Amino acid sequence: MTPPLAQAETVLHSCWDHWQSLARRQDVQPELRALSALRKRLTARLFAIAVFGLVNRGKSAVLNALIGEARLEVGPLNGVTQRPQSLLWQPDPEIPWRVRLVDTPGLNEVEGAAREQLAWDVARSADLILFVIATDLTQLEYQALLELRTLHKPILLVLNKCDLYSEAELQAIRAQISRHLGWVSPQEILTVAACPKPLKVRTHWPDGRITLEWERPAPQIETLRGRIVEILQTEAGSLLALNVLRRLDWVQAQILEKQWQHHARFVEQWGKVVALGKGIAVGLAPLGWDLLLAPLLDGLWLLGLGVRLHLPWEALWKALVSFREGLGRPLLLNGALLLCAEGMSSWLWGDWGNGLLPGLVAGASLYRLGSLAPQALSRFAAQAFGLGASLHALLGREKPATRDGAPPLPSSLA
The missing domain is CATH 3.40.50.300 (P-loop containing nucleotide triphosphate hydrolases)
Structure with a gap:
């Protein structure tokens, strides 16, 4: 079993190497200095x-x-x-x-x-x-x-x-x-x-x-x-090791929040462009091809976010396949809505190839994902590089007490 300090060093070095691409950005300098300080603590x-x-x-x-x-x-x-x-x-x-x-x-x-x-x-x-x-x-x-x-x-x-x-x-x-x-x-x-x-x-x-x-x-x-x-x-x-990883978790959360703020305009415009393109492509595509194009364009939208925000690939993949906390469930729901739209279009117009309603549903469903992406992607990006697994191994299943869960104040101190 890998010693805790060795685990912490591996995770920290991976995080450091990944976020060095932002070294010229002034707004993330406090976080990069914090990463450097954590590396020095482990080394010393x-x-x-x-x-x-x-x-x-x-x-x-x-x-x-x-x-x-x-x-x-x-x-x-x-x-x-x-x-x-x-x-x-x-x-x-x-x-x-x-x-x-x-x-x-x-x-x-x-x-x-x-x-x-x-x-x-x-x-x-x-x-x-x-x-x-x-x-x-x-x-x-x-x-x-x-x-x-x-x-x-x-x-x-x-x-x-x-x-x-x-x-x-x-x-x-x-x-x-x-x-x-x-x-x-x-x-x-x-x-x-x-x-x-x-x-x-x-x-x-x-x-x-x-x-x-x-x-x-x-x-x-x-x-x-x-x-x-x-x-x-x-x-x-x-x-x-536990303290360094917990601080690293906090630092990464700050970096990710600044990433979303820094690229907020791109994220919004990218979501609109891909949603519009998906709606048109699904609306014009023949039956069968539209069901294939929809998930491919969803993947293109997610890939564009990951590249622009410099998110870890591990985070993108886990966010894509996770049904509990990621985007897996919303993406599956989008597919189900598209099938329903195809059936509704056929029932209303008697023409299975009529793509107006499916195109609208496809574009709107992808645009809706834009409101879910920051939280889901940030959660998995913060746990990337093995950080989540290492913290879980050190903490076990015990959860820190919260203020709401604290015992009441003894009457002798009230």
Whole structure:
């Protein structure tokens, strides 16, 4: 079985090669840059971990404790982190991964909507999310966790500032959080003290003096560090491949949307020209030949769209033969309508060769396909190059939770 990372690299390289024909188009430059960034991530084996949560929960302190250096600014005031900041971290020399830790602004900052959006953008691109809390869940934290679950990414729930509580209090908090969430057991909540409160230390000096000084204990971060190392050793390849493919799916959808917008005039005119030509050809053709010409002209219309929009051939073929989500059913319906029109024409005029009604039906039915084509072709084009099959293999049959399917807010948080 092909490893997940190898699958992701194959799919990504195929997508990259295909869309390079649009390199001169200015409107798709952001998407092409995104493809390039995804290729670099796979090549560098760069695993992204984003820390997430509300303000004043110690997110920056948690990252400082992980790397063992005070690299990120921390403070007692809300909103110290104004924009996403990233650090490279090597948790273990034997782990073949480059780990990027990303600090994000708090979600509940006053007048911080732009910074909140930045935090969500980082969460969508991360391979692993650390959600930092400091006590029992608030309503905002509960809602944020529900939103994060829709991203279909692993989330580690980190209870910071554990040094402020006794062991019995910590057990009670973990149990309460587990009751609120339902999908997290108390044992899965990782307790840390990224920046423990200072302790007063009595020092006896040789000259008899006794002094009292405040000293800050070492961070209690080993539980979290150990869990991250375990994930990097066992799941990092699959998580990185899945995240890259999901981002690729989104990027391709953006490219395809711009393709339809860029060629909208051609698509409309091409549909009218082929529909008119089909109507005339079917109307003038002898009996039997019209039934042969109709699907050939449908195929010509589809081929013209594919060439002009630079759609993958695999997508055109699957859209053509798929009856469930593609154009197979509408095309079959067009054939049935044409047969009915032939019979109706014979019954009304007594002449099976009268092609006026069949020609009108043939042209109108093809023109109607123009409204169905963008959605169907875009769906199959986005899944081309093996992207759909690879995503399905990684995700299995599990579907991400949606906001509508989220459990109701517990009464204690309402």
